[in-house]
Amino acid sequence: MPAARSGPADRTPIPLSVLTGFLGAGKTTLLNRLVADEGMADTALIINEFGEVGIDHLLVETANEDIVEMSSGCLCCTISGDLIRTLEDLVARRDAGEIRHFSRVVIETTGLADPAPVLHTIMNHNYLVYRYRLASVVTVVDAVNGMATLDAHAEAVKQAAMADRLVLTKTDLLGEGGSDGLDALKARLRELNPAAPMLDAARGEAVADRLFDAGLYDPEAKTPDVVRWLAAEAYDGNGHHEHEHEHDHGHDPNRHDEHIRAFCITTDQPIRATSLELFMELLRLQHGNGLLRLKGIVLLEEEPERPVVIHAVQHVFHPPIRLGQWPGDGARLTRLVCITRDVEKSQIEGLLEAFTDRLTDGGAAFRDMTLSLRPGGGR
Structure with a gap:
């Protein structure tokens, strides 16, 4: 294919979204709708196997042995070898003009997949961090079987808890009296993930612009839209979501959900840059396995007018992003x-206080707390 198709190489980090959902949730149907969406025209879609997704009728040209072009303008490819190699190869071919230019990537995971390893790859690989920017995690939830799936499969719980957007499918298949079950499912999802908007696919709400522009990276402004991304207003002071209505969830309270916590921590106490690094390292060491997602904006002592955005998935922290000014109302608060x-x-909260308390030596706090993690308390 002619190199002229790509034009000058664009090194702006490419927004990348992860589409997940448990087996049978309806990802195939959603993808079929999305590839026909005008908002997907400049998107590269990475899926596991073409045979698993019924989009063959939309393929019009083979760019090479593993990348195809669709009539909608999308590119589509399989994961060849591993995800790192696929993402590196995709952007290299775009830069060289071998394939159509794209400005967004969507990765569809398998139904049984824990989304964390994919996010780890995107956030922790030096070259991928330079060329891509995590934009959103979209999780598809089956409205008919969703409650039973959450009861039976821990992976489904993690998929819902880590999402930036929740897409409800098959709501049109709910029978008489189905609204009660749907309300209970929505309430349960709110407990798992208070901040994620819920979109109803059957009502046409799950369109590309609403799914994949979640706010961490705004391709128009070329800056993180922290206000939308954090959605901290979805949490009350006690770390619980305020429901508009009370529902009887109707599920076994001893199955999975009691393990998941969703909360927001806020402080007006600044933290030194070096103490922030120590805080994140200790948080990774002490709670990494249980940290499904952490998003934050931090008030620095050295430069209070320039906050830092942090993002973590389990034990992997994305490189911090320094902003030029405070977003939103400009309130200087760590959230x-x-x-x-x-x-x-x-x-x-206790860890953060140890590093923001002016009477506490952050280095000593890190040393003492790290020692306490060792067998016998390090003594």
């Missing part, structure tokens, strides 16, 4: 939005 498994708000 950490946390989705955790078996980690209480007080545990993370």
